[in-house]
Amino acid sequence: MSPLAGISSAYAPRFAEFAFEPAFTAAVDQHVAEIRERLAATTPGLIPRPPHREDLADYAIGFLDALTEIDWREPVGHDYAVCRLTAITWLVRHHGLLQGG
Structure with missing residues (x-):
């Protein structure tokens, strides 16, 4: 399973x-905004490119490797990692990044 598919499967229920x-x-x-900026996925317009x-x-x-290194376990609530993984899931779903392969 691809990392994006695995993360999406696990974190889509958080929506x-x-x-x-x-x-x-x-x-x-x-x-979501920070990830887009980190990946340079923005354009001068109002709508960022996928x-x-x-x-x-x-x-x-x-990111998953870093979580493994610190032996992170998903909490009941929301921590930085849960927010980040949910944001990755949102980007995947919003832009259809699992479609077509």
């Missing part, structure tokens, strides 16, 4: 929390 957790929603939105699937997958692998 349901957006309806009743506005702080979580805002945090994920900030993480990230490249390969770039996001490479970023996700590096």
Whole structure:
């Protein structure tokens, strides 16, 4: 399974929390913006261009490796890693990065 597919499968259920957790929603939105900026997936216009699937997958692998190194375990609530992984999932879903392969 690709890293993006695995992350999306695990963190897409967190989207349901957006309806009743506005702080979580805002945090994920900030993480989406930071990931886009890190991957240079922005353009001068108001609508950022979608990230490249390969770039996001490479970023996700590096992030997962870092979590493994610190022996991270998913908490019940929301920490930095949960927000980041949910943001990766949002980008994957929003831009259809799993479609066509």
